[in-house]
Structures are given as C-alpha cells and as structure tokens.
Amino acid sequence: MASKQAVHMKHGQGETSYARNSSFQKAEQNRMKPLIEEVITDLCSSTSTLLHGKIVIADLGCSSGPNALALVSTAINAIHNHCLQLQQPPPEIFVLLNDLPDTDFNTVVKSLVTLRQSKNPVVVTGVAPGSFYERLFTSNSLHVVCASNSLQWLSKAPEDLTRNRIPAFDIDEHARREMLPMVREAYEKQFRKDFKLFLELRAKELVSGGRMVISLVGTRSDVIASKFSLFPGIVAQILSVMVAEGVIDKAKFDSFYVPLHGPSIEEVREIIKEEGSFFIKEMRVHDPTAEMNIALSSPSKFVNNLIALFEPIIVQHFGEVMDEFVRAAELHWSLDVDGSLREERREWSGEQEEIEVVAVKQEPEEIERRGLVGPEDFLDDFDAVAVAANIAERSLREEAERRCHDEELEDLILKQVVAANLAAKDNDDERRRIREEQREKFIDLVSSDED
Amino acid sequence: MASKQAVHMKHGQGETSYARNSSFQKAEQNRMKPLIEEVITDLCSSTSTLLHGKIVIADLGCSSGPNALALVSTAINAIHNHCLQLQQPPPEIFVLLNDLPDTDFNTVVKSLVTLRQSKNPVVVTGVAPGSFYERLFTSNSLHVVCASNSLQWLSKAPEDLTRNRIPAFDIDEHARREMLPMVREAYEKQFRKDFKLFLELRAKELVSGGRMVISLVGTRSDVIASKFSLFPGIVAQILSVMVAEGVIDKAKFDSFYVPLHGPSIEEVREIIKEEGSFFIKEMRVHDPTAEMNIALSSPSKFVNNLIALFEPIIVQHFGEVMDEFVRAAELHWSLDVDGSLREERREWSGEQEEIEVVAVKQEPEEIERRGLVGPEDFLDDFDAVAVAANIAERSLREEAERRCHDEELEDLILKQVVAANLAAKDNDDERRRIREEQREKFIDLVSSDED
Missing domain, CATH: 1.20.5 (Single alpha-helices involved in coiled-coils or other helix-helix interfaces)
Structure with missing residues (x-):
C-alpha cells in the first residue's frame, strides 16, 4: 500500500525534478488565474465583514519548483490591483503553502520569502506541512483555498483493494479486464471518501463566504468505465515488464497501487452537493490533450515526467529500482515501432479532462433552523465570543x-x-x-x- | 558585512551540526518551561475574550534539530493540562515556527508534523520563514511569542563599524584595546535599534494582552564595557591566526563582523520600557557558567560548538575555509599549555548572563486618551468590524x-x-x-x- 507520505513530487532542480517537469501543471495554473482573480474581486468588493482587514490564502498541494507560487502570486496581484483601482486600503495578506511533509520545503521557503512585504501592504508568508486530508488550519481562519492538480491524489490506495489483496493492474490481461470494473469502483469509492473529507475539513477552516478554487485531472464521463487512468496505466505497464525481467517481485508488483483517481465532472459535482458545505459558483472543464501530448512528445520528456511524478512512490514501494525503471521506460517508448503504443497514449490522453471548480462556503444551516437572521449570522463563528x-x-x-x-x-x-x-x-x-x-x-x- | 541570511545554525544531523551541538540552548529552554507554563495559565484562565477559542503560538528563531519543538511542545502540554484540570474545552492550537529562510526547514517540518492533531483538540502547525526583524504575521494574530537564545543575534553588523570600515577585532592588540569602547558602543547601538524594532513588530502581531517569553545571552552589567563577547572573541582569535598564516586575507578579516551582542539586563529593561508596547511581567537572570564550561570542556566539544554556530557566516564571508578553521581551532586549544587561554575562556564565560523576560502587550494608549474603558477596548482590533x-x-x-x-x-x-x-x-x-x-x-x- 502506498503510504500517504510518499505522494510528493521529486525534489530539487535536476533534469528529472518536478521543478523542471511540470509544464502541464503550469498550463492548468494559467487557466485558474482568471478564476482566482474573480474570487478575489468578489471577496474584496464584499461589503460584509468577511475580511476584517486581512485575507488569508492557502494553496494546498503547492509542491515545490516554479509553480509553487503561481496561484498565490496571482491572488496577491489581484488584491493589489483591485484595491488600487477602487482606491481602497489593501488588506494584510497571509499566504500559506501546503504540501506533504516530505516535500522539498527548503526550495519552497526560499522562493516564498520573495513575496514578503513588511509595509503597505503587509504580506506575510508561511508553510503548513501535512496531508490536506487532515486538519491544516484553525477554524474560520481562511478566506481563499486554491488547489491545482492535486485533488486527484488519494489519501491512500483504495481500501477495498488493499484489504482484499486485489491487484490494481493484474499482469494477466484477461484477469485485468475482468477486474477493471471492480478496480475502478474501488478507486471511485476511495475518491468519494477522500474528497468528501477534504470538503468537510476545508468547510471548518474557511470563514463563512470563503472561496475555494480547485482544479483536478478528471476523466471524460463517456469513457469513464472503460479504461485505466493514463499515467498509472503507463507506470504499471513499465513495471510489469520489470516483473517479467525478474527485476521486481510479482507479489510486490501486485501490492503496488498508484493513489490517483481521475473523477468525472458528475462525480465531483455530486460529492460537493452531497457534502453540503459549499455551493458551486462555477464549474468548467478543459481538454488537456494538447498539453498532454507535449508532455509525452519525446522519449526524454516522457521519461522525465514519469520520474518527476512517480519516483517517490516507486522507490518507497520497490526500493532503489529507478535505473531499471528508466531503462524500461525508454524501452517502452522505443519498442513502439508500429506506433500502437503511441496511439494508445494519444487515446488515453484524449480521455482526460481538466475539471475546474469555484465553490463558496455556504452560510451554516443554523440560520435556516433558527428562522432568524441578524447581523450575527453573517459574522464568522470566530467572533462569537x-x-x-x-x-x-x-x-x-x-x-x-x-x-x-x-x-x-x-x-x-x-x-x-x-x-x-x-x-x-x-x-x-x-x-x-x-x-x-x-x-x-x-x-x-x-x-x-x-x- | 555579514548578511542577514547567513545567520542560521549548521544544517543536518552530522557531528558538527547544530542539531547535535546545542545542549547549552537546551538547558536554557528547560529554564524557560515554567515561564511558558505560567503564561499559558494566565492566558487560558483569562475570562476576557482574548482567545476566541484558539491560541496561536510562535517560536521565533526556532532553528532546526531537537530543540526546535521544545518551547511549543511545552506550551501545547501546558494548554492541555490546564484545560484538563479545569475541565475546560481546549482551544484550537496553531503552532508556528520561525527562522531565517536558509534554515534547514525540511528537518523542522518532519518533526513539526508530529505535533499535529486533527481532533480533540485540534493542533495545526506551520513554518513562517523570515527574519524576526521584519513582519512575519498579520496584525493581532498571535497570542504567545517565544524566542530562546536568538535575540542576541543582530539583524546585521553594526552600521557604525561597517560604514566607517572599523574592524571589530583589530589584529594589533593595542589598537584593539583602544577601539574596544567604540566597537562595543556600535554593537550596543545596533542591538538597541534591532531590539526596539523587534518589539514594535511583535506589538503589531500580538493581540492586546498577548505574551512574550524571551531569553537571550547577555553580559553581566559590571563587566559590560571591559571585554569582547565570548564566542565572537574566540572566533576572531582563531581567524587572526589564519591571517598570520596567510590562509585568509587581512582586509577580508577586518571586514568580518559576528552579528552578536550580549546586552546587560539594564539595556534590555530600558529598551522595553522606552519602546512602550509591553510591560515587563517578570525578568530573571541566570548564570550559565556551568553549562558554558561543559560546552567548552573538551577540544571536540569546543570545536563542534564553534562550527555549529559560526560555519555559515564564516563560509559566507571567507569562502570554503572550514578545514583550516577547524585545524586552527584545535591548535588554539592544544597550544594552551600553561592553561592561560583556558583561564581566559573561564573568565569570559563567567561574564555571560542568561536574561529571561516575560512581557505582556499593553492595552493601547488609545484607551487612556479616550478616558473610557469598555469591553470593546479589550477586544482585538481584528474584531473591529x-x-x-x-x-x-x-x-x-x-x-x-x-x-x-x-x-x-x-x-x-x-x-x-x-x-x-x-x-x-x-x-x-x-x-x-x-x-x-x-x-x-x-x-x-x-x-x-x-x-
């Protein structure tokens, strides 16, 4: 079972580091910018007592590298521009970056401090390490939560599979096809559980009226049940070759799960509605095929992307097998003389869908229950005392x-x-x-x- | 001039790392524990609306290694014990560790997350990188600030010396003695400026009634003008030998300043009163001679302590000279056949004084000016709206x-x-x-x- 701690991107600045293999993620962040700007305008224009002269912004799953600051920088600029335009005094800004404790925070911190400003307006920064499937902040302390390309990572391998020792990717093709619906269902179930928990936790941490802007790599609704997810599928194919070569143990391979699930837009919408703390202000999908194809356009890009994303969980599960993995990945690419694997990759990437959601934390039901609305109802719980x-x-x-x-x-x-x-x-x-x-x-x- | 960024302790877990050469700091933290417990009891017992159901605690200059969590752990335990005893629901706790951006945060983060609790009571954690001579947190957001053994570090070398190119430690003994009063005054002036700024910044960040528990290595009042500070003096002696040997350049040596000042208790008291945002609730001194002597009791301890504390600023100023520095430091120790240097070290360490202060952020003067005191005056500005x-x-x-x-x-x-x-x-x-x-x-x- 892949432990939670393994899901971080590859450290450092090297050729195969996440920092240098995240152009796909960068493109998605660029698409999120207008959404963040909108959210900031909403919050800053709000005549309510939401901000109290300060705005706290958290990016969950920021990772390290040049993308780590992209979303929060957008938010800071949007605040400054808005306040400049309206000749409004800017709020103090507290920017918090989050990722798992194994993230390369030394790199994150060095870039993070470049955002700091001691005066006019005050911008302070921090790092909140931990899984976003746990509490990260105190109650009613956040105004904006961003999460780009991180919510498709599950908290752990699907319980239904690990408990029953069902491999996610059976080496036997027939068995694999047979099991696929059950495997998908287990992943779906785990995603539902995790995403619901994520919403519950953030609902506690956001002030009433606070905003979330999230994006995640999903799967087109019409193909959802038919295929394995793109990257986990490729990784499994490569690893299965290594099993055949005797480099890794089959039992070890069978107990390896990539904790990734690409939900459909319907799944995402349904879970948000079911959980009930947020209302969906905006929901968009984007076809990332072009960017995917670029990310997979040459053998070196292909291999580097795989390493940046999966080296930590592969090493944690199989030990030091990365040299063999790289060789097998290169072979996987070069063996494709008739282009059928490339075709498969193309088809796969065509089934991906980038899902973007803007959600607003709803007023607590409390108000409705009491049947009374007074100014207190629009104040944060924080101020109750x-x-x-x-x-x-x-x-x-x-x-x-x-x-x-x-x-x-x-x-x-x-x-x-x-x-x-x-x-x-x-x-x-x-x-x-x-x-x-x-x-x-x-x-x-x-x-x-x-x- | 030693840049601000250089003042961090040596990374990692190795034999000469700060993590393994900080027993002196550990002893001081142990002495601070009862002070922190007292402060927590004060805050938690307070019937005022100070806490709003959560308590935010920051350790400034936490460094890395086993000491990093000591103060905040004490605070967390004190909160839990207090609430258990009084059968009071515990507040949510937000713990923030601060140090300069070059600190080894990857180590800090891995231990920091062990404090986290998702439920009953919620404990969340974060890191706020940056100099504590700048704004680190939003206004009125902290309840407790701790700083152990860090405020003797200045924001930079004394301006009066760098501007006039006056060496802190003239190689010529006569010139050195002649300049000592001016050098001390320049250090004193820089400390006054820095410490005042520190108080101003923290006064903004603490809620009214918030507490600071700080300790710093000072100098006994009766000897204050007569000597060089202990560690900077030893470092300068060793470096001056390296100048004589031609290992480092004299001009380079003359422009090297250790940004450390050990103030007297009177200096500290006076600056706090002058700045005016805090009232001193408690002030204690402790004679650290015994601990100092242990830290300097063997050649390896002596050298390791010097490396852990000063390697970063030495390397930043002189480049890769640490091998030579270690050799010169060992020589410095072993050459002392008649024990006169040991005597000097003893004398020096006898002049140190550990100063501990508990200070409370005062109600703003506003109240006095208005001549009116109502519950609003005891609420955070944060809640103004x-x-x-x-x-x-x-x-x-x-x-x-x-x-x-x-x-x-x-x-x-x-x-x-x-x-x-x-x-x-x-x-x-x-x-x-x-x-x-x-x-x-x-x-x-x-x-x-x-x-």
Whole structure:
C-alpha cells in the first residue's frame, strides 16, 4: 500500500525534478488565474465583514519548483490591483503553502520569502506541512483555498483493494479486464471518501463566504468505465515488464497501487452537493490533450515526467529500482515501432479532462433552523465570543436604560398622584370655600323648611 | 558585512551540526518551561475574550534539530493540562515556527508534523520563514511569542563599524584595546535599534494582552564595557591566526563582523520600557557558567560548538575555509599549555548572563486618551468590524427602544392632560352643580343687599 507520505513530487532542480517537469501543471495554473482573480474581486468588493482587514490564502498541494507560487502570486496581484483601482486600503495578506511533509520545503521557503512585504501592504508568508486530508488550519481562519492538480491524489490506495489483496493492474490481461470494473469502483469509492473529507475539513477552516478554487485531472464521463487512468496505466505497464525481467517481485508488483483517481465532472459535482458545505459558483472543464501530448512528445520528456511524478512512490514501494525503471521506460517508448503504443497514449490522453471548480462556503444551516437572521449570522463563528461579550455589554446598557425608563415612569406616576391629590384637595378647598360662602351669604330655604 | 541570511545554525544531523551541538540552548529552554507554563495559565484562565477559542503560538528563531519543538511542545502540554484540570474545552492550537529562510526547514517540518492533531483538540502547525526583524504575521494574530537564545543575534553588523570600515577585532592588540569602547558602543547601538524594532513588530502581531517569553545571552552589567563577547572573541582569535598564516586575507578579516551582542539586563529593561508596547511581567537572570564550561570542556566539544554556530557566516564571508578553521581551532586549544587561554575562556564565560523576560502587550494608549474603558477596548482590533456591525445593530435597537419610550411618555403626558382636563371639567361641573343647588335652595342675602 502506498503510504500517504510518499505522494510528493521529486525534489530539487535536476533534469528529472518536478521543478523542471511540470509544464502541464503550469498550463492548468494559467487557466485558474482568471478564476482566482474573480474570487478575489468578489471577496474584496464584499461589503460584509468577511475580511476584517486581512485575507488569508492557502494553496494546498503547492509542491515545490516554479509553480509553487503561481496561484498565490496571482491572488496577491489581484488584491493589489483591485484595491488600487477602487482606491481602497489593501488588506494584510497571509499566504500559506501546503504540501506533504516530505516535500522539498527548503526550495519552497526560499522562493516564498520573495513575496514578503513588511509595509503597505503587509504580506506575510508561511508553510503548513501535512496531508490536506487532515486538519491544516484553525477554524474560520481562511478566506481563499486554491488547489491545482492535486485533488486527484488519494489519501491512500483504495481500501477495498488493499484489504482484499486485489491487484490494481493484474499482469494477466484477461484477469485485468475482468477486474477493471471492480478496480475502478474501488478507486471511485476511495475518491468519494477522500474528497468528501477534504470538503468537510476545508468547510471548518474557511470563514463563512470563503472561496475555494480547485482544479483536478478528471476523466471524460463517456469513457469513464472503460479504461485505466493514463499515467498509472503507463507506470504499471513499465513495471510489469520489470516483473517479467525478474527485476521486481510479482507479489510486490501486485501490492503496488498508484493513489490517483481521475473523477468525472458528475462525480465531483455530486460529492460537493452531497457534502453540503459549499455551493458551486462555477464549474468548467478543459481538454488537456494538447498539453498532454507535449508532455509525452519525446522519449526524454516522457521519461522525465514519469520520474518527476512517480519516483517517490516507486522507490518507497520497490526500493532503489529507478535505473531499471528508466531503462524500461525508454524501452517502452522505443519498442513502439508500429506506433500502437503511441496511439494508445494519444487515446488515453484524449480521455482526460481538466475539471475546474469555484465553490463558496455556504452560510451554516443554523440560520435556516433558527428562522432568524441578524447581523450575527453573517459574522464568522470566530467572533462569537467577541460578539457575545459585546451583546452582554449592550444588554447591560439596555437594562440600565430600561431601569431608568421605569424610574421615570414611576416618578411621573407619583407626580400625577400628587397632582391628582393636590387637584382633589383644591377641589375640596374650593367646595369648602363655597360652602362657607354659602353659610355667610345665604339662608338655606329648603333645609330650614325641612328642619 | 555579514548578511542577514547567513545567520542560521549548521544544517543536518552530522557531528558538527547544530542539531547535535546545542545542549547549552537546551538547558536554557528547560529554564524557560515554567515561564511558558505560567503564561499559558494566565492566558487560558483569562475570562476576557482574548482567545476566541484558539491560541496561536510562535517560536521565533526556532532553528532546526531537537530543540526546535521544545518551547511549543511545552506550551501545547501546558494548554492541555490546564484545560484538563479545569475541565475546560481546549482551544484550537496553531503552532508556528520561525527562522531565517536558509534554515534547514525540511528537518523542522518532519518533526513539526508530529505535533499535529486533527481532533480533540485540534493542533495545526506551520513554518513562517523570515527574519524576526521584519513582519512575519498579520496584525493581532498571535497570542504567545517565544524566542530562546536568538535575540542576541543582530539583524546585521553594526552600521557604525561597517560604514566607517572599523574592524571589530583589530589584529594589533593595542589598537584593539583602544577601539574596544567604540566597537562595543556600535554593537550596543545596533542591538538597541534591532531590539526596539523587534518589539514594535511583535506589538503589531500580538493581540492586546498577548505574551512574550524571551531569553537571550547577555553580559553581566559590571563587566559590560571591559571585554569582547565570548564566542565572537574566540572566533576572531582563531581567524587572526589564519591571517598570520596567510590562509585568509587581512582586509577580508577586518571586514568580518559576528552579528552578536550580549546586552546587560539594564539595556534590555530600558529598551522595553522606552519602546512602550509591553510591560515587563517578570525578568530573571541566570548564570550559565556551568553549562558554558561543559560546552567548552573538551577540544571536540569546543570545536563542534564553534562550527555549529559560526560555519555559515564564516563560509559566507571567507569562502570554503572550514578545514583550516577547524585545524586552527584545535591548535588554539592544544597550544594552551600553561592553561592561560583556558583561564581566559573561564573568565569570559563567567561574564555571560542568561536574561529571561516575560512581557505582556499593553492595552493601547488609545484607551487612556479616550478616558473610557469598555469591553470593546479589550477586544482585538481584528474584531473591529464585527463589533462595529454589532454595535450598529444594538444602536438601532436602542434607538427603537428610546423612540418607544418617548412615545410612551408622550402618551402618558397626553393622558395626564386629558385627566387634568377631565378633573378640571369635573371641578367645574361640581362648582356648576353647587351654584345651581345654591340657586334652587338659597337666597343670596349679601348680593341681594348689595343689589
């Protein structure tokens, strides 16, 4: 079983390093730029209290090399341009890059610090190592999450296969065809589980209204069940030749799984809806055939791309077999005299589909449940305590005002009573006065008659 | 001039690596533990809204190796223990390690991820590369800052010396003695400038009420002006031998500055007070002679310690001269037949003083100026917008209540007027009734007399 830690790209700056074999990934990042710019404009224009004067941006699965900064640089520039245009004070920016702990962070860090700015606007940077299938950040602390070309990597080999010791790529072609539906289903299931977990974790970490811009290599819906994924298929073919040559052990080969799954756009949409924390703002697909063909256009490009992507997991599983792997890969290429393998590769790459999604973290259902919407509902959970304290203070003040109000009323009633008493007394006095007047001036005819 | 980037400890796990030559630093970290525990208890017990359910802890100048996690691990354990004892739900913890970009972060990251916990309580981790003499974090985002044994490193060689091309350690002993006061003053001035900047930057990054626990290698006040600092002095002595041997160029030697300054406790206290963002909660000194003597107890320990601390800046300035440096350092040790150098080292190390400070970020002066203290003053600036929105909403409610109150009063006054009118009318009616009674029953004796 391929451990989680193995899934990192090849270190360094050498000819076969990921840093120098990632033009395909670069093209995809370029396509993500307008999406990121849109998301930034949305966030910065928002009159809500979303940003609090700072914006925290994380790139998950940044890898190392020249691509590592591409997405976050786009975001930083978009923020600056937006604020310049609207003559708005720019927020402080915190950029965080993530990848697995085995990533070559020494390289990442050296380029990352070039983004830092101590003043106007403040840009600070950090690295958050770890699997994005685990918690990476505190709750409600992120505004933008990007992930380019990384979510097709699973957290591990499909459990259904490892548990039942079913090889992903049976050397026997007949058995392989027979097992393919089950293998695909196991990969699909693992992807569903992993992607759902990814969404749950990010929903915790993003502020309400926070955005995700993700892209991943998927598979066209119409061909989804018929074939093996492109790269894992090629790697398995090459490794199977090495088994035939006795370079690697068949049992070892049978327990090797490339933790990659290219989902269909429907799978992705369905899982996002099912998980429920995000609504899909935009979803696009792109046909990467042209770029794939360039990446596979010469034997050296072909081999270098395979090494950059798969050396770490191959070495972890099989040990130091890379020299043999390279030789077998070159052979795989050169043996293709009639072009049938090239045709197969072409066909394969034509079935790939780059899926791009912009998703917004939804307001918690809480609001709907309570049936009450107040300003508090649009504040981050993060501020719950602050708001609570504030409300408590306001309540105290309201209480005091109410008490004061009551006292005023009581006072008024008292005055009224006094006034009424005085009025009654006046009335009595008046009557007494009239009676006395009566006594002085009049003779009571009736009464005296009656006497 | 030693560039900022050179000040990192020696990479890796080898015999001369910092990771294996940092027992002195380890001892100091152990002494800082109770201070960190105290700070955590203070913060977690605080009934204020300081934490918002999460606590962000940064270790500045963490270096690599086994010491890198010591302080933050202490903090995490202290939080867990405190919350367990008080049966309080633990906050989410975000641990950030900082050091210069040239630090061996691949090693740091591999140990850092061992601290992570996805659940109950959530602990997430990150690395923030950069000089702590620049902004590293967004405003009001930290609760605890630790820095052990790193603040004696300056941001660069003293400007007064580099600008005027004054060597820190003149090879001519007479000139050296003559220049010593000026050299010390230049170092002092640079330290003052750097430490003040450090305080200003951290004051921006810490929440109000946030804590700093720092320690640095200082110099006893009574000897401060008389001597060169221990390690820079030894390094200069060794390098000067290499100049005499023609291994390194004298001009190159004269432009070499070790960016280290051991301040006195008075210097540290004065700068903190002068800068004004922090109040000193606790300040302690420790005599590290015993540990220093262990670090210098054998030729191999002596040489390894020098290499671990100074190889990066020596190589950056002089190029690949470490083999010669090691040989000269061993010679420096072995030539000391009469023990006079050992005596000098002893004396030197007796003049060191480990200074420990616990400082609390003060409430902004703003409060004093306004003369008003309300709960808002104890909330982070971070929440300003949220609180403002909340206040606006409360104000609306208060306004409505006041209006309602006024209406009630008006209503009451109206009723009173009506009542008064009714009373007056009653009074009139009564009088009219009496007059009519009069007319019916009495003869007006007086009036008729007067008629």
